[in-house]
Every structure is written in C-alpha cells, then in structure tokens.
Amino acid sequence: NAGVTQTPKFQVLKTGQSMTLQCAQDMNHNSMYWYRQDPGMGLRLIYYSASEGTTDKGEVPNGYNVSRLNKREFSLRLESAAPSQTSVYFCASRPGGLGDYEQYFGPGTRLTVT
Amino acid sequence: AQRVTQPEKLLSVFKGAPVELKCNYSYSGSPELFWYVQYSRQRLQLLLRHISRESIKGFTADLNKGETSFHLKKPFAQEEDSAMYYCALSGGGYQKVTFGTGTKLQVIP
Numbered sequence: 001n002a003g004v005t006q007t008p009k010f011q012v013l014k015t016g017q018s019m020t021l022q023c024a025q026d027m028n029h030n031s032m033y034w035y036r037q038d039p040g041m042g043l044r045l046i047y048y049s050a051s052e053g054t055t056d057k058g059e060v061p062n063g064y065n066v067s068r069l070n071k072r073e074f075s076l077r078l079e080s081a082a083p084s085q086t087s088v089y090f091c092a093s094r095p096g097g098l099g100d101y102e103q104y105f106g107p108g109t110r111l112t113v114t
Numbered sequence: 115a116q117r118v119t120q121p122e123k124l125l126s127v128f129k130g131a132p133v134e135l136k137c138n139y140s141y142s143g144s145p146e147l148f149w150y151v152q153y154s155r156q157r158l159q160l161l162l163r164h165i166s167r168e169s170i171k172g173f174t175a176d177l178n179k180g181e182t183s184f185h186l187k188k189p190f191a192q193e194e195d196s197a198m199y200y201c202a203l204s205g206g207g208y209q210k211v212t213f214g215t216g217t218k219l220q221v222i223p
Contacts, residue, residue, distance in 0.1 A: 043158075
C-alpha cells in the first residue's frame with residue numbers, strides 16, 4: 001500500500017495563478033484532511049471531509065476550495081494564489097467513525113508564491 | 115470550539131535529562147488526544163494516543179481532565195528524540211482534528 005500520496009512535491013506560483021494540489025489514499029479511509037504548516041503556527045486545518053460527499057471548513061479556509069472526488073481522492077484548489085499561501089501543505093486520512101483513530105499523513109507539498 | 119495549546123516553541127535538554135512537553139486543551143466533551151512526531155524531512159506520524167495508555171520509544175502521556183492537560187514525558191532524553199512534536203485533539207464522534215502549534219525538542223549531546 002502506498003498510504004497517502006500527494007502531488008506535486010514542490011511548486012512555485014506567481015501571484016494570481018491557480019493550481020490544484022492532489023491527494024489520494026488507498027486505505028479505504030472515510031475521512032480526509034488538508035493542513036498547512038507554517039513556522040511558529042504549527043499545523044492549521046484548512047478543510048476536511050468527514051466522509052465521501054461532505055466537506056467542512058477548518059480554521060483557515062479563506063482562499064481555498066476543496067473537492068472530495070471519491071472516497072480515495074481529496075483535492076485542494078487555490079483559485080488566485082497569494083504570497084501568504086506560501087507554505088507546506090499536508091494531506092491526511094483517517095478511518096472515521098467513533099474511536100481514537102490515528103491520522104495518516106502524506107509527504108507534503110512545498111508551495112512558494114512569488 | 116476545540117483548541118490545543120503548546121506553550122513552548124523550543125525545548126532544549128541535555129542527553130539523559132528528563133523531558134516534558136506541555137499540552138493543554140479546550141473542549142467541552144470527551145476528547146480524544148494524540149501526540150504526533152515529525153522527524154527532520156519526514157512526514158508526521160503518530161507517537162501515542164491517550165486511550166491506549168501505551169508507551170512508545172519511552173514516551174508516556176497522561177490525560178488530566180481536571181487540568182485539561184496531556185503532557186508528554188520521557189525520563190531520559192536521547193539524541194534521536196530531537197524532532198517536532200505536535201499535540202492533537204479530536205472531538206468525540208466528530209472528525210475534525212485540531213493540532214497545537216508544536217514544540218521543537220532539541221536534545222544536546
């Protein structure tokens with residue numbers, strides 16, 4: 001099993017450009033998440049999807065949109081990139097349901113907006 | 115609302131010294147609490163969870179509901195423990211998981 005995969009690994013955008021970060025998991029997990037990691041700010045939740053067909057905002061959703069394409073895939077879209085969106089983006093998945101299930105993380109996407 | 119607070123950004127200890135990484139939380143129900151670790155240039159991985167009361171790599175954490183804390187402890191720090199540590203909270207049956215700002219542990223040889 002590949003676990004959680006993310007593409008691309010690195011990306012440089014100019015202000016105003018758009019792009020989609022892709023995430024896929026092969027563990028049949030119900031829940032998926034997008035976080036951004038910034039120095040001194042830790043991991044902040046952007047959006048999550050508790051199950052296929054649902055998405056909810058996290059702490060910092062502004063400037064982002066998400067799509068839960070199917071059970072495996074959860075994409076994050078930046079419609080008009082801004083320098084403040086320079087960050088490392090992590091996708092994670094979790095079995096879902098009641099219980100203390102751990103999250104499984106992808107390797108991250110390092111995004112720079114100039 | 116759920117919130118996780120890790121007051122220390124950086125904790126430096128000498129090898130062999132005890133370690134305590136602090137985590138306080140705010141949540142009105144029964145939380146599920148976790149510690150995750152991120153070694154240099156690696157993805158985050160689970161270190162331990164409060165329900166299983168396990169000890170991983172010598173680390174333990176006890177949930178104190180009165181003080182709303184879930185501090186991570188290890189009696190003798192090792193150089194390989196140097197990493198970024200995150201405390202996380204999941205609110206019961208809801209799937210939202212909130213992380214603290216993280217503490218960088220630096221073990222000095």
